[in-house]
Amino acid sequence: MNVQLQHINKHFGAVQANQDVSFTVRAGTIHGLLGENGAGKSTLVKVLSGYITRDSGTILLDGLSAEVKTPADAIHAGVGMLHQDPLDFPPMTVLDNFMIGRAGGAFLNSRAAAREFKMLSSRFKFSLDANETIGTLTMGERQQLEIIRLLSLGVRTLILDEPTTGISASQKAALFAALKVLAAQGRSVIFVSHKLEDVEELCDEVTVMRAGRVVGNMPIPCPTSKLVNLMFGRELATPVKPATCREDVTLGTEGLVIGNNRLSIAIGDLSVHGGEVIGLAGLEGSGQSIFLLTCAGVMHPIAGRLLFSSPHGQVDMTTKPYHRFQRAGIGYLPADRLREGLIGGLTIQEHVVLRTPSPGLFVDRKRTHAVADGAIKAYNIHGHTDTPVGQLSGGNQQRTQLALLPQALSLVLLEHPTRGLDIESTVWVWQQLISRCRTGSAIIFASSDLDEIVQYSDRVIVFSGGRASVPISIADLTASRLGEMIGGNLETISKVASEHPNGSVKL
Amino acid sequence: MAENAPPNSPALSPTWQHPRNTWLQVGALVISLAIVALLISFTGASPVSVVANLWDGAFGTTDQAARVIATLAPLLLCSSGLIYTFMAGLYNLGVEGQIIIGAIAATAILRGLQGVLPATLVVALSIVAGMLGGMLWSLLAGVLNVYGKISEIFSGLGLNFVAQGLIIYLIFGPWKRPGIASMSGTEPFHQSLWLVRFGNTDASPVALGIAVVLLIATIVVMRNTHFGLRLKAVGQNPRAAFLMGIPATQLLLSAFALCGGFAGIAGALQVSGLFHRLVPAISSNLGFLGLLVAMLVNFSALWVLPVAFFFSALNVGSLQLPMVLKLESSLSGVIQGMLVLAALLSRGLSQWKPSR
Structure with a gap:
């Protein structure tokens, strides 16, 4: 199906997610939609698939204007979307999931559905068992199920949002083969990704978005450097962080592998120095938060050791419980402040009391009131001691979180420390953090704002496609190098080692 | 400020943000009373005469007033106990079973030690045993919840049935009256094992005293201690509480233990203070009534006393409705239920935001 989006606008609060976006996909082609975090790709395809209502603009399907207001409208019109995390029902069987969302009478026709399921899955060479429950499937298998479910609903344009995140290489090959079959049948495929290599391998044509706008459109193949330039075609901010890095090592890892049941990422050997700031870049969900949670002691590593230096020497923290990490002076600030x-x-x-309880059974109101009042003044929080934090604005909540962090920390872990804050608050937050660095605290933070990463980091680790790069000194980092790495061309340990065959690699 | 609003999180939407809350609550109260009045009118009676009769039934004679007090004591205990679990975000529906096990434990002590130890000591021990029994029964639900990830609502309800089965088995089996086993319970205890009473009434100053002391303790714990604040933190946001380093497991289990202990004491006092034997209906549904009280006061322990008193008076006052007005005595339950529904509704409405 030919899809034309014309002059699409969509804003969320003050953020213009899509600004006058026009985008055409021809029937029988696979069209890549490329861009860094927050470029507006997901918003655009969600507008097309009915998950988000646009502010203005037109959608033309095969030349006819289409009213797409809900996902059901979109499917009815022949547009189906495969989400990054498939929308399925884990306790139910594959076949039950397959039958969900189809029109029909009061009774399910399982036999006909099972026949169709078998036919479709064999056509695409998917090896799915109809009686398996979703909970036991891998990410790739859940994607396969969702694809054939959408096809059975008569979808003629298939949208895939970052489909290659979290699936195996063979599943990726099967997915790409299936998508090529679909295109050959005359359907159109929109492939949303930030990974250059995937787009180059699969797509016939690519549209690049940046900061809510379309910045380029070109046929594949085309030079990689051209795509990188389009994606990150701007000067990165200049570093502003003063040198606070010390000689001593605060946190060391040995052969560290982190992950959860879906993802495992080799970090290897890493030394974080006192006063150093390490920025974690990459598409959200590529493992940055797993790394932070592992360093914070909330998650345990899959393999390797986590070593922490204390006044008494190095302590192996690998299997220690969370409260030991807290006592060791490791502070963690999650991204979702209210949750x-x-x-x-x-x-x-009350937060002050919870964080720094006075001795004894009873709360010492006078003392904690004084402490809370002091924190409010020192951190310039617009609120009173008896203001519930839910009533504070985002910036003041972040100030409160920072105020609650214990004074003497040797390692501070932050996830999106300035998300949702205005510039003034952002600058202020980093002043506080850098003053912690001056006293010797190390900081590891994740951010999807590349400018923030470049401005405040000493070294950067890039996460992409289930892998982590070696830490790269900020002085050696250029926009295109960073862009290529986020796009999947990582400089991992083995790669660096092969480029420096004669010497040991100091990380 | 130019900053973004905090992310919407319906589960946490604080009720105190809206000044319209008070109006909503008053409105809901008025509407619920109006519905009750309407219901009464439908049955042909006049709401005014029902109110007069309820009042007369509750406070008309000393005996009746004493019965209100006798109901109030265990109700205060259950409601105070439930404040702990509610504060920790738990719906301890197993409170009924915890009363029953408390009563069984107390009965076991009274039966086993009567004549062996001085009577006062035996009664005191029976109360301690009741507390321990309730605690253990509640901790069972607690362990299932904390370590087995089983909702305390389901485990509590299940354990209620087990406790109910156990009490029937004991009354009709090992502890049956000589010769006959009946729903009227076990053989009454010797009078020396009865709790002190106000004159010749049902009310016991000891039971009331224990209940009031524990209520005051609950109020103090909730307002002034680290424990109370931590419970509140865990109840409102377990994830954030964990990340702040608050030991959630310990706190949840303590909340279960305290609530079960309070309910167990209530059960023991029902045995030695009111029935003077073990009867199948030993809990008299006071656990469920306590849940209503705790839901109505919405975490503020200060309000437990007036609300529990009102509910006790309603319960006792309604007993004479069938005789005088030919109305079902369950009308009191209708009124109580309507009030709680109205309170929950007003809370729900205050969190409701028109969609943009």
Whole structure:
């Protein structure tokens, strides 16, 4: 199906996610939609698939104007979307999931559905068992199920949002083969990705987005450097962080492998120095938060050791429980302030009490009031001691989180430390963090804002496609190098080693 | 400020943000009472005479007033106990079973030690045993919840049935009256094992005293201690509480233990203070009534006393409705249920935001 999006606008609050975006996909082609984090790719395809209502603009399907207001409208019109995390029902069987969402009477026709399921899955050489429950499937198998489910609903344009994240190489090959079959049948495929190599391997044509706008459109193959330039075609901010790095090592890893049941990422050997800031870049969900949670002691590593230096020498923290990490001076600030960092219904003073309890059974109101009042003044929080933190603005909640961090920390871990803050608050937050660095604290932070990464990091680790790069000194980092790495061309340990065959690699 | 609003999180939407709350609550109260009045009118009676009768039934004679007090004591205990579990975000529906096990444990002590030890000591021990029994029964639900990830709602309800089965088995089996086993319970204890009473009424100053002391302790714990604040933190946001380093497991189990202990004491007092024997209906549904009280006061322990008193008076006052007005005595349950629904509804409405 030919798809034309014309002059699409969409804003969320003050953020213009799509600005006058026009985009054409021809029937029978695989069209890549490329861009870095927050470029507006997901917003655009969600508008097309009915998950988000656009502010203005037109959608033409095979030349006819289409009213797409809900996902059901989109499917009815022949547009189906495969989400990054497939929308399925884990306790149910594959066949039950396959039958969900189809029109029909009050009764399910399981036999006909099973026949169709078998036919479709064999056509694409997917090896799915109809009676398996979703919970036991891998990510790649869940994608396969979702694809044939959408096809059975008569979808003629298939949208895939970052489909190659978290699936194996053979599943990726099967996926690409299936998509090529679909295109050959005259359907159109929109392939949303930030990975250059995938786009170059699969697509017939590519559209690049940056900061909510379309910045280029070209046929594949084309030179990689051209794509990188389009994706990151701007000067990165200049580093502003003063040199606070010390000689001593705060955190060391040995052969560290982190992950969860879906992803495992080799970090290898790493030494984080006192006063150093390490930025974690990459598409969200590529493993940065797993790394932070592992360093914080909330998750345990899959393999390797986590060593932490204390006044008494190095301590192996690999299997220690979370509260030992806290006692060792490791502080963690989660991204979702109201869900993980703070308790919305409790006041600033109550948070102070929870964080730094006075001795004894009873709360010392006078003392904690003084402490809370001091924190409010020192951190310039717009609120009172008895203001519930849920009533504070995002910036003030972040100030409160920072104020609650214990004074003397040797390692501070932060996830999106300035997300949702205005520039003034952002600058202020980093002043506080850098003053911690001056006293010898090391900082590891994840951010999807490349400018923030470049401005405040000493070294950067890039996460992409289930792998992590070696740490790269900020002085050696250029926009295109960073862009290529986020796009999947990582400089991992083995690669660096092969480029420096004569010497040991110092990380 | 130019900053973004905090992300929407319905589960945490604080109720105190809206000044319209008070109005919603008053409105809901008025509407619920109006519905009750309407219901009464449908049955042909006048709402005014029902109110007069309820009042008369509750406070008309000393005996009746004493019965209100006798209901109030265990109700205060259960409601206070439930404040701990509610604060920790738990719906301890197993409170009924915890009363029953408390009563069984107390009965076992009274039966086993009567005549062996001084009567006062035996009664005191029976109360301690009741507390321990309730605690253990509650911790069972707690362990299932904390380590087995089984909702305390389901385990609690299940354990209620087990406790109910156990009490029937004991009354009709090992502890049956000589010769006959009946629903009227075990053989009454010797009078020396009865709790001190106000005159010749049902009310016991000891039971009321224990209940009031534990209620005051609960209020103090919730307002002034680290324990109370931590419970609140875990109840409102377990993930954030964990990341702050608050030991959630310990706190949840303590909340279960405290609530079960309070309910167990209530069960023991029902045995030695009111029935003077073990009867199948030893809990008199006071656990469920306590849940209503705790839901209505919405975490503020200060309100437990007035609300529990009102509910006790309703329960006792409604007993004479069938005789005088030919109305079902379950009308009190209708009123209580309507009030709680209205309170929950007003809380729900205050969190409701028109979609943009």
